[in-house]
Amino acid sequence: MSEYLIRRLLQSVLVLFLISLVSFGLIHAAPGGPATIYIKPNQSPEIAKVQLHNMGLDRPIHIQYWSWLSKMVQGDFGITFKAGRPVGDLVWPALKNTLILMTTAWVMQLLIAIPWGIYNSTRQYGLSDNTAAVVAYAGMSMPAFWFAILMQEFFSLKLDLLPLSNMYAINKQGQILDLIYHMVLPVTVLVIIGMAGYTRYARASMLEVLGQDYVRTARAKGVSENKVIFKHALRNALIPIVTILGLDLPGIVAGAALTETVFNWPGMGRLFVDMAYAREYSVIMAVTMIVAVFVIIGNLIADILYAVVDPRVRLSGKGATSA
Amino acid sequence: MALALAIVMATALFAGCSKGTKTENPTTTTPPATTVDPNKPVDGGTLTIGTFSDIVTVNPIMIDDTSSADVAGFLFAQLYDVSAKGEVIVSPWSIAKEPFAVSADKKSYTVKIRTDAKWSDGKPITADDVVFTYKTLSNEAVGSPGYSNYAQIADVKANGADTVVITLKDVDSRFEYSLTANIVPAASFKDVKPEDIGKSKFGTDRAATVTSGPYTWAEWTEKQYIRLKKDPNYWGQKPHIDEIVFKIYADQNTEVQALMKGEIDFLETVPVAQLEALKGVQGISIYEDAGPVYDYVAFNFLPDNWPNKFVPFAGAKTRQAINHALNRKGMVDSVLKGHGTLLNGPFLASGWAATPEATAKWEFDVAKAKKLLEEDGWKPGADGILVKDGHKFEFELMTNAGNKRRESYAAIIQQNLADVGIKVNIKTLDFSAMIPDNVTPGKYQALLLGWQLGLDPDAESIFSANYFPPAGQNSGWYKNEKTDKLWEQGYKVTSRAERKAVYADILKEFANDPPYVFLASQNLMTAYNQRVHWAKEDAPVQAIPYGYFYHILNWWVTK
Numbered sequence: 001m002s003e004y005l006i007r008r009l010l011q012s013v014l015v016l017f018l019i020s021l022v023s024f025g026l027i028h029a030a031p032g033g034p035a036t037i038y039i040k041p042n043q044s045p046e047i048a049k050v051q052l053h054n055m056g057l058d059r060p061i062h063i064q065y066w067s068w069l070s071k072m073v074q075g076d077f078g079i080t081f082k083a084g085r086p087v088g089d090l091v092w093p094a095l096k097n098t099l100i101l102m103t104t105a106w107v108m109q110l111l112i113a114i115p116w117g118i119y120n121s122t123r124q125y126g127l128s129d130n131t132a133a134v135v136a137y138a139g140m141s142m143p144a145f146w147f148a149i150l151m152q153e154f155f156s157l158k159l160d161l162l163p164l165s166n167m168y169a170i171n172k173q174g175q176i177l178d179l180i181y182h183m184v185l186p187v188t189v190l191v192i193i194g195m196a197g198y199t200r201y202a203r204a205s206m207l208e209v210l211g212q213d214y215v216r217t218a219r220a221k222g223v224s225e226n227k228v229i230f231k232h233a234l235r236n237a238l239i240p241i242v243t244i245l246g247l248d249l250p251g252i253v254a255g256a257a258l259t260e261t262v263f264n265w266p267g268m269g270r271l272f273v274d275m276a277y278a279r280e281y282s283v284i285m286a287v288t289m290i291v292a293v294f295v296i297i298g299n300l301i302a303d304i305l306y307a308v309v310d311p312r313v314r315l316s317g318k319g320a321t322s323a
Numbered sequence: 324m325a326l327a328l329a330i331v332m333a334t335a336l337f338a339g340c341s342k343g344t345k346t347e348n349p350t351t352t353t354p355p356a357t358t359v360d361p362n363k364p365v366d367g368g369t370l371t372i373g374t375f376s377d378i379v380t381v382n383p384i385m386i387d388d389t390s391s392a393d394v395a396g397f398l399f400a401q402l403y404d405v406s407a408k409g410e411v412i413v414s415p416w417s418i419a420k421e422p423f424a425v426s427a428d429k430k431s432y433t434v435k436i437r438t439d440a441k442w443s444d445g446k447p448i449t450a451d452d453v454v455f456t457y458k459t460l461s462n463e464a465v466g467s468p469g470y471s472n473y474a475q476i477a478d479v480k481a482n483g484a485d486t487v488v489i490t491l492k493d494v495d496s497r498f499e500y501s502l503t504a505n506i507v508p509a510a511s512f513k514d515v516k517p518e519d520i521g522k523s524k525f526g527t528d529r530a531a532t533v534t535s536g537p538y539t540w541a542e543w544t545e546k547q548y549i550r551l552k553k554d555p556n557y558w559g560q561k562p563h564i565d566e567i568v569f570k571i572y573a574d575q576n577t578e579v580q581a582l583m584k585g586e587i588d589f590l591e592t593v594p595v596a597q598l599e600a601l602k603g604v605q606g607i608s609i610y611e612d613a614g615p616v617y618d619y620v621a622f623n624f625l626p627d628n629w630p631n632k633f634v635p636f637a638g639a640k641t642r643q644a645i646n647h648a649l650n651r652k653g654m655v656d657s658v659l660k661g662h663g664t665l666l667n668g669p670f671l672a673s674g675w676a677a678t679p680e681a682t683a684k685w686e687f688d689v690a691k692a693k694k695l696l697e698e699d700g701w702k703p704g705a706d707g708i709l710v711k712d713g714h715k716f717e718f719e720l721m722t723n724a725g726n727k728r729r730e731s732y733a734a735i736i737q738q739n740l741a742d743v744g745i746k747v748n749i750k751t752l753d754f755s756a757m758i759p760d761n762v763t764p765g766k767y768q769a770l771l772l773g774w775q776l777g778l779d780p781d782a783e784s785i786f787s788a789n790y791f792p793p794a795g796q797n798s799g800w801y802k803n804e805k806t807d808k809l810w811e812q813g814y815k816v817t818s819r820a821e822r823k824a825v826y827a828d829i830l831k832e833f834a835n836d837p838p839y840v841f842l843a844s845q846n847l848m849t850a851y852n853q854r855v856h857w858a859k860e861d862a863p864v865q866a867i868p869y870g871y872f873y874h875i876l877n878w879w880v881t882k
Contacts, residue, residue: 032755050466054518082387083380084522093545149576164549164586165577170568173544253348261573266546270573274376279755 008303012296019292020072020285024065027281033057034081034279055081067258068285078282087282095290097167098255099143100283104183106191106252121210122229132199134145139196145258148189152262156184156277165264186263190256200243205238239310246302250294362858368880369566370855373578373587377546377571382526383505384459388418389470390868393591394569397551398534399505400559402434402453407864407873409674411499415560416537416876418448418506420485429494429817430477432502434487440558442508443534446840450481455509457489464517472501486681495819500778502819508533537562537876546571560651579850582607588852589878595660595728598848606853612865613673614847615687617666618732620720620840621770625800628768632712636769644695646685646840648743650734653687657842659729668830669774669782671844673866675819678779681827683834685841692743701744709744718745721761722771724751729771732842736771765792765800773841777868780826783810786838800837847871854881 017316032053052058056067077087107248156164163169163182172178209215210233220227255269268287275283307313374390381395403423404414413419418440424433440448459465461473463795465754477492491498511525511533524531529540537557540552549569553562570587572578579586579597583604593601601607622642626632636642655663669682696732701709701716709716720736722729730751737747747769752761761767774785784790787810788802813825847865861874 031753031759033759047465047466047468050463050470051468054466054521079522082521083382083385083527085527090545145574149574152577152580157584160584163579164584165572168547170548170550170570245351263575264547264577270546273653275496276571 008300012300015296016289016292019249020289021065023285023288024068025061027284028061028064032279034281066103067146068282072285073291075299077286080280080282080283082278087286090275090283091268091286091290094266094268094271095253097146097265098260099271100179101183101186101260101265101267102252102255105187105194106248107193108187109194109198110245112191113198114202117199118206118237120232121206122205122225129203132203134211135192136196136199139193142193144189144193144256145262147193148186148259148262151185151189165262167265186265189259198241198244201241202237205240206233209233209237212236235309239306241263242305242309243302245297246300246305249298249301251293253294254291303308338356338461364563364877364879365562366879367565367882368563368882369410369562369568370564370589370878370880371568371570372589372591373581374569374571374591375573375575375578377583378543378549378569380526381532381540382455382509382520382523384465384467385521385526389568392869393872394540394549394551394870395505396536397567398532398540399507399538400448400535401503401505402436402441403502405500405867407860407867409867416451417559418535419452421498421503423502425817430492431488432498433482434489434502436485436487437558438485440535441556443554443556445725446508446510448508448535449484450487451484452506452509454479456504456506457487457514458519459507459512459520460504462517465520466518469504473504483823494817495814496822497781497814498781503778506535508535513656524876526688526781538567541566546573548605556769557775559723560876563877564627577804582850582852585852588855590850592848594850595848596664598660598662601850608851608853609851610851610863611662611846612662612849613671613765614865614869615868615870616773616775617671617775617844618729618771618842620736620842621772621799622801622838623765623770623799624802625765625766628766628882631714633712635711635716635718636716638699639699640695640699642837644692644699644743644836645740645745646683646693646837647688647695648745649840650687650737651685651842652839654735654844656733658728658735659843659845662848663843665843666841668833668841669786669839670780671776671866674780676823676826678823678827678830681834683830683837686867687740696743703744704836707744708746710758715746716744717748719748719750720769720771721750721752721757721767723754723757725754728845729773733771735784742832762798763792765798767798779814780822781810781814786810799838803832803836803838806832856881 004165033052034057056064059067068078079086080090115133116128120126120132123129152164155162161274162185167182168175168178169182210229215228215233218232219225223232229287253268255267255272257269258272259265260267260270261273268290272284274286338858341445348879352363356363374393376390378391378394379388380391381398382400383395386392400416400418402418403411404413404417411423413422418436420435420437425431426433434453436448436450436453436688438447442448457473457479459477460467461479462468463470463474467473475491475493475495475498476489478490480488480490483489485807487497489502507782511531512520512523515523526532530541532540534540534554537554537559539554540549542548543761548571551567551569553565570581572581575594575597578587578590579593579601582590584600585606601609615854622636624636624824626634628634636645637805651665655661655665664670664672667685669678685769700711702711704710704715720733722733724730730749733747733751735747735751740747745815762770762772785794785797786801786803787797788804790797791800792798809825809829809832813822813829816822816825835852848867849863849871855878857874857878861877864873865869867873
């Protein structure tokens with residue numbers, strides 16, 4: 001196992017390096033730059049050159065990349081072009097805010113969706129199953145931002161029950177209760193949209209397991225239905241779900257840009273969009289690398305959990321293989 | 324189950340359709356009568372302003388975006404201020420004590436400043452601060468975004484503690500508008516190298532930022548809000564409102580909802596799409612005023628941009644014809660819903676440089692357009708498209724993708740010109756790609772874009788042959804020797820009357836030899852809660868930069 005982990009770790013470093021190379025190249029290849037965002041009459045081109053120089057953008061690209069890389073491995077993400085803010089000051093608070101929102105939404109959607117999906121698989125086409133299907137299709141077809149605005153219109157404007165946006169009220173910074181009050185709407189939006197997929201996966205996976213021969217055998221033996229579901233079928237049904245969970249992990253970090261924008265939640269998704277518009281390369285790279293790290297961790301966790309949950313799977317040097 | 328799904332979807336649709344439950348309020352521009360005299364200012368209260376993006380820095384030297392400039396305007400005093408008509412004046416909040424004096428050779432400006440003006444840390448504002456500010460703004464190594472407004476400075480000197488003399492390299496009457504700069508404290512930048520000023524903590528770190536305005540920078544919670552508090556030690560005319568809060572809304576829909584809910588009191592600019600929703604809301608007023616942005620179609624005269632190097636716009640009569648062929652009033656009515664002003668020249672209708680008698684009228688006249696095209700040698704081909712010397716009249720109109728207003732204009736232009744036999748192909752590009760790839764190097768056939776005008780009407784860098792790409796912004800390669808000389812004359816003469824006469828001559832020449840089709844300037848709408856009050860002379864002036872806050876220091880709020 002440890003040999004497997006070490007191998008994966010080395011692979012990850014290589015992958016991260018390649019990701020940084022490609023991202024850096026793509027960002028710099030995109031037309032426009034931080035100095036060309038605003039064009040006014042009488043803007044002199046000499047000033048654009050000076051600004052580019054002050055930002056360090058007139059150096060050859062491999063020098064720029066090397067400079068960025070050598071700082072990054074030491075933990076220094078650099079500074080923004082405008083006003084020279086340390087990138088860490090922008091990214092770490094945004095990461096914390098996104099984690100608060102997305103982890104809550106993710107855990108809630110799992111706690112609701114998986115049991116509900118599994119319950120529905122045992123009572124197919126009943127009222128609960130049909131309701132779940134409606135919710136699932138609605139959640140999958142609705143654009144998140146539209147749903148978010150609708151919720152705002154209804155619960156905040158018309159009913160005046162919940163706040164419109166932001167994390168805290170102006171005078172209540174840092175108060176947990178106020179935070180929870182502000183989280184209700186965005187978490188509801190994220191849960192309803194995200195729950196859709198998981199309910200269907202859980203249901204489908206459980207149905208497939210329940211159709212297997214060994215389940216039939218267990219029933220024939222006279223095992224109680226509860227024991228059949230919880231002791232025999234559940235663990236097997238969870239295998240594909242576990243894989244999906246691992247792959248979903250980066251989503252917690254990347255944030256939901258549109259939802260964060262509508263609710264003015266100062267998270268990673270919004271930060272990335274704002275900085276992409278402003279062509280702040282150092283922040284874009286920092287966010288990309290952080291998400292990349294989580295993608296790799298997510299994949300690793302998914303692979304390991306897969307081996308844990310399914311005894312047939314043995315982690316070899318090359319990765320998980322099914323017997 | 325399908326039925327249940329359909330019902331859910333239908334309900335969701337209707338939830339969004341209903342308007343506000345508040346009653347219709349037909350009079351939307353006058354504040355309601357209250358038992359308190361509505362014209363008497365009241366001290367105290369908080370004004371909450373909605374903004375669409377967070378500040379980047381409040382350091383006036385490096386500010387490049389609207390949000391930062393909005394906040395910095397409350398924190399830093401200007402040397403001179405600007406009147407509603409766009410004139411440079413001394414106001415109760417200016418650092419200058421009296422109007423500036425111009426030397427006999429017209430190259431030097433002498434400014435006397437107040438002796439009682441102070442920084443927020445108690446130190447006095449002196450001539451050294453003014454000298455430092457202007458030296459920094461005009462120093463190329465600093466890379467200030469406003470550099471070109473100060474590039475003509477040859478020298479800045481202090482004469483004692485309260486007099487500053489600025490000398491220019493050459494006579495330039497545009498410079499008076501540069502005397503309205505926000506002054507920064509020299510002491511905060513001691514030992515800071517010019518190229519490092521942009522990276523200084525001044526402007527992003529509250530503790531490191533010393534201010535001079537009527538409000539101090541009390542709080543900044545990133546991406547959420549900025550709070551400004553009235554400074555009890557302020558040296559100028561004190562404002563009425565105690566606290567100003569800028570609340571950030573990344574999404575415009577949410578911002579408008581916040582205004583409707585009463586979470587914010589003031590919305591600088593209402594998008595046209597949200598106007599109808601706001602009109603019916605009780606307690607919200609809308610103030611409309613002509614804005615400083617105008618849209619135009621630029622002709623490109625460079626043969627390299629055309630197949631077979633044939634420039635269809637070469638003849639002046641052709642361009643006059645195109646001006647007459649476009650239904651610009653129709654564009655204002657249908658695209659701007661009437662919230663705009665037709666423009667016939669490069670000057671705003673409300674500014675001092677506009678001379679209606681000298682300006683071309685460009686009435687919508689299809690018959691006249693056809694006649695002019697015929698006189699210029701165009702004849703309709705077999706497919707109805709005009710032909711001249713074997714070349715079809717067909718061109719590509721470029722504009723920026725995502726701008727609904729311009730995309731609508733382009734569609735109307737395409738239709739109008741098809742009616743006179745000209746084929747227009749519309750091409751939309753992403754703005755930040757279009758600027759370096761097409762606009763800056765002048766690589767297009769026709770361009771539909773806009774200019775945001777500043778205080779000075781000079782537009783030499785847009786229309787003069789001395790400002791061809793890449794040095795200047797005459798991206799259409801327009802050349803007219805007569806107007807080239809006139810533009811230069813426009814800032815070499817110094818009296819307002821003389822300058823106005825020069826610009827009138829330019830307008831006359833543009834009537835014969837148009838460089839553009841000038842379309843229209845859009846009106847800007849400000850929406851505010853009726854608890855916000857201002858005297859008539861303190862109302863927002865959208866035509867001047869940041870004019871939505873014009874004289875906000877005189878406004879007051881009631882419960």
